[in-house]
Amino acid sequence: MWFSMLSNYCLGQETTYNITNYGAVPNSKDICTMPIQTAVDAAHDGGGGRVLIPAGNFMSGTIVLKNNVEIYLARGARLLGSTNYDDYPRQPQSKYRSQKDDGGWYSLIYAEGAENIAISGTGAIDGQGSHHTGRPDAPAGDRDGRPRNILLISCKKISVSGITLISSATWNQHYLDCEDLTVDNIRVYNHSNRNNDGIDIDGCRRVILTNSTFDTGDDAIVLKSTGPAPCEDIVINNCIASSFCNGIKMGTESTGGFRNINISNCIIRPSLHPDKPAPNRNPDAIGITGLSLEIVDGGVMEGISVNNLTIEGTKCPVYVRLAGRGRKHRVDAPEPAMGRMSNISINNITAYGSANYACSITGVPGYKIEHIKLSNFNIVQQGGLKEGEYLATLDDVEEKVKAYPQPTNWHNLPVSGLFIRHIDGISISNFSIDTNEIDPRPIFMAHDVKGLSIKNVQVGKNCNKEKMIVLKDVTDLSLEF
Numbered sequence: 471m472w473f474s475m476l477s478n479y480c481l482g483q484e485t486t487y488n489i490t491n492y493g494a495v496p497n498s499k500d501i502c503t504m505p506i507q508t509a510v511d512a513a514h515d516g517g518g519g520r521v522l523i524p525a526g527n528f529m530s531g532t533i534v535l536k537n538n539v540e541i542y543l544a545r546g547a548r549l550l551g552s553t554n555y556d557d558y559p560r561q562p563q564s565k566y567r568s569q570k571d572d573g574g575w576y577s578l579i580y581a582e583g584a585e586n587i588a589i590s591g592t593g594a595i596d597g598q599g600s601h602h603t604g605r606p607d608a609p610a611g612d613r614d615g616r617p618r619n620i621l622l623i624s625c626k627k628i629s630v631s632g633i634t635l636i637s638s639a640t641w642n643q644h645y646l647d648c649e650d651l652t653v654d655n656i657r658v659y660n661h662s663n664r665n666n667d668g669i670d671i672d673g674c675r676r677v678i679l680t681n682s683t684f685d686t687g688d689d690a691i692v693l694k695s696t697g698p699a700p701c702e703d704i705v706i707n708n709c710i711a712s713s714f715c716n717g718i719k720m721g722t723e724s725t726g727g728f729r730n731i732n733i734s735n736c737i738i739r740p741s742l743h744p745d746k747p748a749p750n751r752n753p754d755a756i757g758i759t760g761l762s763l764e765i766v767d768g769g770v771m772e773g774i775s776v777n778n779l780t781i782e783g784t785k786c787p788v789y790v791r792l793a794g795r796g797r798k799h800r801v802d803a804p805e806p807a808m809g810r811m812s813n814i815s816i817n818n819i820t821a822y823g824s825a826n827y828a829c830s831i832t833g834v835p836g837y838k839i840e841h842i843k844l845s846n847f848n849i850v851q852q853g854g855l856k857e858g859e860y861l862a863t864l865d866d867v868e869e870k871v872k873a874y875p876q877p878t879n880w881h882n883l884p885v886s887g888l889f890i891r892h893i894d895g896i897s898i899s900n901f902s903i904d905t906n907e908i909d910p911r912p913i914f915m916a917h918d919v920k921g922l923s924i925k926n927v928q929v930g931k932n933c934n935k936e937k938m939i940v941l942k943d944v945t946d947l948s949l950e951f
Contacts, residue, residue: 496526
């Protein structure tokens with residue numbers, strides 16, 4: 471790991487700071503914030519080093535991570551988030567402003583502007599989030615003052631590896647306006663109340679997320695741009711994402727945009743959590759989408775490559791949306807203009823156990839998604855819909871330009887395979903679909919599309935082979951069924 475090499479080279483032999491030497495007691499009752507922070511400060515003041523949390527349960531409030539410091543959780547170590555809001559002081563207003571910032575943040579582990587930092591080991595961070603329902607003097611929703619497990623803002627050269635992250639009060643880990651971030655081989659189980667995302671990579675540059683598993687009540691792996699900084703140069707590989715909402719999602723907040731994102735070799739499956747999701751979320755046990763790519767608050771999405779996803783049991787396997795919700799990232803910011811999406815490639819998708827929402831790729835009138843390629847889709851879904859259980863015609867699919875971007879706006883579309891609208895240049899090849907029961911809907915539906923190519927389509931026995939495609943205002947068409 472780059473941090474270990476840095477430590478050995480720069481810091482000499484004595485670089486470990488055991489929190490028990492500073493008064494931390496592993497009894498799940500005494501608040502150990504001061505001893506842990508003292509160890510962090512000592513490591514920082516000594517030029518850098520490893521703060522060791524040994525085996526045992528240590529209760530803490532906010533710990534501020536500093537330059538050249540690694541927090542290491544040994545096997546059997548558990549850092550417990552305090553259940554008392556008083557142990558999480560509001561941090562000073564950060565220099566980087568974000569739509570989620572209500573004037574200062576709350577988190578168990580926090581840093582702003584730190585460099586060469588790490589959180590590692592084989593132990594666990596348990597935020598005990600079910601004890602936090604929101605501060606009474608805070609705004610409603612996801613800005614109500616519940617602490618994150620990890621929040622790093624405008625930090626550089628970050629490594630998070632090996633640890634288990636459990637039960638945050640809200641988003642589990644939030645990396646905001648960070649650079650050179652590596653997250654590897656972590657396990658996340660985040661079911662406490664609401665807004666329980668697994669990981670939020672927000673306006674960050676040069677990020678690698680690999681070999682990790684997520685099981686969450688809200689979205690599992692999320693890329694956002696809640697401020698002016700873009701998400702760019704990001705690799706997500708070899709991960710398993712389980713969610714009651716969306717497995718891998720990009721762009722619910724999109725102000726800064728997204729560039730050069732590579733997502734590959736991931737599995738998206740239903741949550742193993744035994745209970746139903748939190749209120750106002752998907753009421754079923756399966757997730758809403760496997761993959762969501764969205765631009766709705768301005769910004770540009772381009773250079774996106776998705777390859778080799780296995781998606782089990784979601785309502786909608788793939789959802790791509792350009793729309794105009796236009797939410798500001800700050801109250802005093804100008805309302806964002808319509809965004810843009812282009813140069814997107816989605817390949818080798820295997821989806822089974824899907825419900826009947828169908829995949830969709832949609833812009834809005836006057837604003838088209840440009841240059842998108844789909845290949846090697848293999849979809850098996852439920853079928854069995856009767857008349858009245860799905861939208862009857864293309865014209866019944868409302869534009870919903872300002873709505874929250876999610877396929878629940880439409881539920882069951884008037885198509886079983888793929889609904890496309892307001893596109894300039896789309897290529898679809900090697901598309902296979904089957905249903906467990908008879909589905910009367912056509913396979914494809916296209917509206918306001920210039921440059922549509924579909925070839926090599928395989929349709930199962932329960933699908934509507936008599937009505938493969940419905941077209942409206944489509945030009946430069948090439949079909950090879």
